[in-house]
Amino acid sequence: MSRTLKWILATNLIVLSILAFAYPHLMVGPGKLIPGHAKLESDCFACHAAFTGAESERCVICHKPDEIGKLTSAGLPVQKPLTSTPFHQKLISSDCIACHSDHAGVKRFRPTGQFNHRLLEKATRDECQGCHKSPKDSLHQQITGNCSQCHSLDKWTPATFDHTKYFELDRDHNVKCATCHVRNDYSRYTCCQRRM
Amino acid sequence: MTNNLWRNHILPFTLLVGLLGVATLVGDYLLHRFNLVWIGRYLGIPGTLLIIGSLIYSLRKRKMITSGNMKSWLSMHEVGTWLGSLMVLLHAGIHFNAILPWLATVAMGVNVISGMVGKLLLGRSREHVLGKRDHYQLRGLSKEDIERAVFWDAVTLDAMTKWRKVHIPIFIVFAVLALGHIISIFLFWGWV
Secondary structure: OOHHHHHHHHHHHHHHHHHHHHOHHHHOOOOOOOHHHHHHOOOHHHOEEOOOEEOHHHHHHHOOOOOOOOEOOOOOEOOOOOOOOOOHHHEOOOOHHHOOOOOHHHHOOOOOOOOOHHHEOHHHHHOHHHOOOOOOOHHHHOOOOOHHHOOOOOOOOOOOOOHHHOOOOOHHHOOOHHHHOHHHOOOEOOOOOOEO | OOHHHHHHHHHHHHHHHHHHHHHHHHHHHHHHHOOOHHHHHHOHHHHHHHHHHHOHHHHHHOOOOOOOOHHHHHHHHHHHHHHHHHHHHHHHOOOOOOHHHHHHHHHHHHHHHHHHHHHHHHHHHHHHHHHHHHHHHHOOOOHHHHHHHOHHHHHHHHHHHHHHHOHHHHHHHHHHHHHHHHHHHHHHOOOO
16 A cells, blocks of 8 residues: 555544544434434533443433423423323333434334333323323223223233133134224124124 | 456456345345344444454465465455445445444445455456457467457456555545444443
C-alpha cells in the first residue's frame, strides 16, 4: 500500500470518527427519536448509560411515575390521556424499557403499545375492570370479574375458555364464533337454539 | 472485446456476486414474511465472527502463523467471507438508520467483490490473455496485430488488477467502520 493511500485512508477514518462524535444521531443512532424527545437527539447519554443501554433511572428524571398519565413532564395536566386510567403508579417496578422504545429503527423489532400486564401489582392485575370496560355482548354482561377464567394476560382473543368442556369443535364445527353465536350472544348457539 | 473472457470468466464472477445479492433479498423477504426480523438483527454477530475467522488465511499468507494447509485456509477464507457477508447483509436489511454501519456495509461489499476478482478472474484471465498472445504468435501475427487482437482483454485484465489492489485498503476501511459500529452497539445497547 502506497504512503499516499495510507494517508488518504487515515484522514478519512479520522474525519469519520470526528463526525461520529459530532453527529452521533446521524452516524450511529438507530433512527429518529419520538417527536417529544427530538431535543435529546444528539445527547445519547441523556437516556443511555455506557455499556448497559437505556436505563429507567434516567427516564424517571423527567417522567415521574406518580405523574404519568396525569401530568406531562412539564407538570401540566394531560389534555388527551392515552389510556382511560393512569396505571403507571401501580407497576411493580419502574422498568420503562420493558414496554417503551424510542429510536425508529429499534421500534421495528420492539413494537410499542404491547402492554405487559404482568408488570402490574397483583391487586391491580386481577381487577381488569379498573382499566377495561366489559364487552357489551349478552355473555359478558352476565359476568363480573374473574376474566382470567377465560382470557390470558397476553391477549383478549382468542379466549382460553375450554370450549370442548361444553361442545367439541371437531372438524365439522371448525368455524368462527359468530357462525354459531350470532350477535355476540354466547348464551345461545344457532344449530338448535338451545340455551348453553 | 472477445466473448471468451466474458463468457468463461466474467459471467461466472457476475453470477456469484449476483447470487449474494439474490440470497440477501430472498433471505430478507423470508425474514419479514415469517415475522422473523429479530433473527436478522442478531445475524451480524455470526457474520462478523465468520469474517474474522476467515482472516486466518491472511495471517497464514503473511506467515504470521505457520500451521495448516494454505489451500484449505484459502477455501475457508472464500466460503467464510461469502457466508459472513451474506449474514451481515441480512443483518443490515434494507433499513437505513445510521450512516456509519452503512458505510461499513458498502466497504464490505467492495471488499467481497475485490476478493472475488482475485479468486475468480485475475489468475485465469491472465492465463487467458497470455494463451491468446501465444496462439497469435504461433499463427505468425505481427506484434502490433497481436496487441490489437488482445487489446480489450488486456484492458479488462488491467482494470481487474487495479480492482484487486483495493482489497486490503478497503478491508482496513471496512474493519475500522465495522469496529466503530460494534463499539457504538456495546456502548449504547442494553445487553442485560
